[in-house]
Amino acid sequence: MNETIQPLNPIAFTLGPISVHWYGVIIGSGLALALYLAIREGNKRGLDKDTFADLMLWAIPIAIISARIYYVIFEWNYYVKHPADIPQIWNGGIAIHGALIGSVLTAYVFAKKRGISFWKIADIAAPSIILGQAIGRWGNFMNQEAHGGEVTRSFLENLHLPQFIIDQMYINGTYYHPTFLYESLWDFAGFFLLIFLRRVNFRRGELFLTYVIWYSVGRFFIEGLRTDSLMIGSLRMAQMISIALVIGALAILIYRRTKPISEQRYLDQENL
Template sequence: MVVGESYSIWAARVDAFANAPIPNSKFRFPNSQFLIPAMHPRLLVTPLFTLHTFGALLAAAYLAALWWLMRGARRERLNADTLASLGMWAIAGAIIGAKALLTIRSLPQGASEVWSLSLLTSAGDFYGGFLGGVLASALFFRLHPELAFWQAADLCAPAIALGQAIGRIGCLMAGDDYGRPTQVRWAVTFTDPDAARLGGAPLGVPLHPVQLYESIVCLALFAFLVWLARRKRFEGEIILAYTLLYAAARFVLEFFRGDDDRGFVFGGLLSTSQFIGLILFVISLVLLRVRLRSRVVASR
C-alpha cells in the first residue's frame, strides 16, 4: 500500500460529505476558508526576544494541568505539594519523551535538527511525551510509596486532557501537526512563513484544522472525565477511560493529518501514533475489565 493512501481515501470522503448541500436548510458555511495571519505564530516580537504563540500556549497548558491536578488533590485530601511534584516529574518526562520519539521517527533526516528546535516552537510527539511522563511518574511513585498509584493517576487524567486542549491551539497557531489539503468550508490556510519554517505547514493551501479538531475532542474528553469522576466505581477507572477514549479518537484524527513525515508502520497502513494508540487501547480495555472484575469480586 502506498504511504498515506488510506488517509487520502478517508479525507476525500469527509470532504465530499462536508461540501454536500444540507437538505431543507438555508444554513451554509462561508465559501472562503479561515486565514491564519502573520501575527499568530509570534505572540510578541521585541529587539531582545520573540515570544512564540506555541510556547506561550504550551506553558499555559502545563500550568492549567498542574492547577487542575492540585485542585483535585485538595478535594481528595491528598498532599498537594506531593501531587505538584508528581506533575513536575511527569512534565519533565513528557518533554524528554516527546523529543525522544520524534528523534527516532526523524532518524533518516537527522536527529540533531529535532533537538535543535526550541520548546517554544515545537514540543515533539505526544505519545512519546505520554510514555515519557508515565515512566517519570513510575519512578516518582517508587520514591513515594505512600502515594496511591491509581488514585493519583485518576486525578491526572482530566488534567492531561485539559492541557492537550490548550496545547493543540498552540499547534494550530504555529502550523505544527497540520491537516491534509481539503476544500471543506471550515478549512484553514496558513500565510506566515514561520508556519512553514517552524511547523512545516504548506502556505496558501486550504487544510483540515486537525489541531482544532483534537482540541475540541480533548475539551469534550476533559468534561466527560470530570463527570465520570463523580461517579467513579473503582480506582483507575478515570485514567483508563482517558487512555481508551483518547486512543480511539486519535486513531480517527490521524486520517486528517497532512504531515506525512510523522512516521508510518506496516508499509504505510498505520501511522506511528495509530500503532501506539492501538496498543494503549487494548491494554486499557483489558485493565478496565480486570479492575472492574476485581471490584465486583471484592464486593461479594
C-alpha cells in the first residue's frame, strides 16, 4: 500500500516556462495577511497607514538575504566548494532566525529614521510575525522538508491527523514526524495569545518580548525532533539561539520594568 502513496505536487501552477511553487505561494500569502493585520492595527494605534508598507519594502528583501547568509554560514563546508549555489534560494536553504535578525535590525533603523518608537512597531507587528510563521510552515509541508525523525504510520494515525498529512509525511519509503505541523500549531496558539494579551495594555515592548519568548520555547523543543538542524559541533544552532533569545528577552523585560519609559503602554496613542 505504501508504494502507491504519491506526494503532493509542490508546483502550484506554471506560466509558460516558469513554475510557481506552493512554497512561494504560501509564504507570500502569509506575508500578505501579516502585513494587512499590521497595517490595520497600526492605524488603530495612531501610525500612518503607509508605515508598515514602507517598512516591508525594506524588511522583506533584507530578511531573505539575511536568512540565506545565516544558512550559508552554518553550511560553509558545502558552499565554499559550491559558491555558485549560494544565491540559489529556490533550491532551499533559508533560516528563520536569520530572517528575524535581519528584519528586526531593519525595523530598528527604520523606526529611528521615522522618529517612531521601535517598541511600538515591534509590539504591533508581533502577532503578524508569528501568524506569518504559522502559515509559512505549510510551505515546508508541501516541500516535504523541516520534518522530524522516523515514526510509524500507526504513530501518525494515533495523532488523528488528516490523511493528506499522513501521506505527505511518507518520504522515500519512511514516515516522519510532522514537525512543521507542531511548530505551525504552536505559532497559531501564540498568535491568539498575543491578540488576547494586547488587550491587557502591557507596557510598551512587552508584547514583542512575549512573542520572542513564546516562539523560542516552542522552537527549542521542536528543533530537538528535526533531522535538518544547522549544527555547531554536536549542538543544534536553533536550540542555542532559542535559549539565548529567551534569556535576552527576559533580561530586557525586567530591565525595562525598572525604567520610567516602561510606563508607556501598548494602547497609548502617541508615536514617540
